[in-house]
Amino acid sequence: MIGTEQMNFGSFGRLMRTYWRRWLVPAVLVSVAAAIYAYTKPDVWEAEQALIVRNDALGRESAPGKFRQPEEMKTLLETTLELVRGRGVLAGALAMVGPADEDNDAGNATWPTDEAIEKLRRNVKLTPPKGAEFGKTEVFYLEVRDQSRDRALALCRAMIDQLQTRAKALRNDRAESVIAELLRSVALAREDLAEATARLSALEAAMGGDLAELKAMGEGNAGDSALRRTATEIRAELRATESQLKANEELLALLTEARDHPQEDFAIPQRLLDAQPTLRQLHSGLIDARLNAARLAGRMEANHPLLIAADEAREAVEQQMRDELSAAIRAMTIEQSLAQERQAMLTDRLAAVNTRLDRLAELRADYLNLQAEVNNRKNTLERNEQQLAEARAAKAGAEAASLIAAIDEPDAGTRPVGPSRPVLAAAGVAAGLLCGLGLLCFSLPAAAATQPLDSSAGESAKRNATAPRSKAAAPALSLETQPDEPPAQSPVDSFVDQPETEPAGLGGRLPIEALPTAAAAPADVRF
Known part of the structure; x- marks a missing residue:
């Protein structure tokens, strides 16, 4: 069994040497394409900023700013997530930082454009700390990606400023809405109280001297x-x-x-x-x-x-x-x-x-x-x-303070995110080799059917041609031979042992005596 495997690997090596164009050309093409992509791909930097949220201090007699229920913190974090993905925060951050030098919108008067906002939305995300679930902790991270390290840091800072400003504006709008509603409620309550007090005063005036007795009752x-x-x-x-x-x-x-x-x-x-x-x-x-x-x-x-x-x-x-x-x-x-x-x-x-x-x-x-x-x-x-x-x-x-506070300064690391250029190039070379070898393996049956046989295969074909018909009608040949006969050479070994000439399928010519006859052709060949 081991010998057969060694023979197969050796045969495959000879096939690679014989049909080197079939695997080398796609391998080179894929490797070159991967190398071009690796050395032309722009770097992607990720700036990360740790943030912490708190609850309103108003109305909390004990532990002001703490969340009494986990649902309150989860609701605030979901609101923060929607603010980060909102157009106002993204557009404000882009307006503060400005377009990148390589962008086509550098001189656009309508900056930021919808495409730039959508691109930044895809490159911004909120993540919980490592090993934690979003909404279960007060700390979370704002991550911003860009092709420039400095611009990623600037965008991160701008996003934090816009997030805090928008959060303040949202709290202010909500407070103004509540104030307007409560002002109307207070006015109605005062009117109702005045009307009830007038009816009570009329009844007390009608009671006269018995008012004290009525109150006592x-x-x-x-x-x-x-x-x-x-x-x-x-x-x-x-x-x-x-x-x-x-x-x-x-x-x-x-x-x-x-x-x-x-x-x-x-x-x-x-x-x-x-x-x-x-x-x-x-x-x-x-x-x-x-x-x-x-x-x-x-x-x-x-x-x-x-x-x-x-x-x-x-x-x-x-x-x-x-x-x-x-x-x-x-x-x-x-x-x-x-x-x-x-x-x-x-x-x-x-x-x-x-x-x-x-x-x-x-x-x-x-x-x-x-x-x-x-x-x-x-x-x-x-x-x-x-x-x-x-x-x-x-x-x-x-108006005075924000519920979202930054922890330290944003950090973009010392290396861009993702694999480096040499790693991408090496991965491209490996992918090219796999692609070429796969193409060679898929093309082996067609190549085996078009290859010339060696001299022993030719003599065997001649003997089969002069043999009686009863032998010609024998069962299909296989790689396993009878003990008293020399082992028959497989078709793969026959064309592997041939000199490195161009295959017939690629324009080469085969000698007529080397072609197997119809009677000598095996009915079934199993590898």
Whole structure:
């Protein structure tokens, strides 16, 4: 097997020497074309600038400028990417740097042209740091390619300046849009608040003196309001007055009976005795006089002067007692009348208080709704004004600082990007050789069919021509021969061993005796 492979490589080497034009010409052409391309290709320089982004510092109580959510940073980076690819940034950078010396637009008055902008858009890209995903880190790189190293650096700087300027302008435009919207919102909120406040003021004016009570009811302490306390006190006084009236009626009946029947003993209430000191003394004197008369009546005759004097004294005290009871009855009657008047007054006051409470209960829901509406519109106005102040602060911040900052200076390296000229030339030579050898391999079957055979092949052809037909009808020949016969020479070896003459297909001539006959031609040749 190894010998066969060595024979095949050797045969292939002889083929290369024999048909050198077939592989050398395309190899040279491809190599020359690659060398021309390598030494005429312009260098491409890539300037790289590291950038970092931050979030708005406004509205961040903790860690100003930090992103609270990864989506915020991703959104900002996507916006930055669209700005970099936008026409405004690209055209501004080209206008700052100007056209290259080799460009045809160097003297064009309409610079930058659409072609230059599109070319720069293809040569600009944003990339994340090595090993990171775009949108997951605050740092990213701006890469700009150009045929000149100095122009690539200039374009990179110009792109950064334009990017920061355009980002500021975008934040400013967005802040102005928000400010205009919030100004309209604030105006509407003020109008709504003024309208609700006017309706609330009208209702409060209609309430009059009950306004404080209505506000107290709206504050949640309606169970202990002043008006309710007044109603409770009136009810207590009314109950006390009714009790007093009832007691006075009973006392008046008792006094009337005592006045009309002075001989009978009656228990005078202590309250009346405390209110009438004279009546108390007369009551005590009457008791003493009756006791004295009863004691004397037990020891003396009825006509005894002392008993008569005691009876007269008792009668005098009883008369005074009747007179005093009449005065007490008159006083009690007056007091009863006053109590009745007080009862009527308290009843009227209680009715008035209840009427006010019922009216307040009817207006309480409307008042609370109006008050809640005013509070909500006031909160809405305060919130809109706060957002307006933040939007104005954001506009001022957009004009003062940028969210995109450069890290150090742009760097273009010391060598252009891509393979060097010698590497391209060597690659072209290798490609030319592969192309030539491939062409030679594809043309081998056609070349083998048109090559002359050597002397042994000619003798074998003659023997095959004079051989019987039964042998001529033998199976197809192959490279494997019988053991008792010498190995047959393959067609490839036959034309490889020939002298380096021009092939018949290229204008050469073959001798007639060297051509194989139809009977001697193998039916099938396998390499």
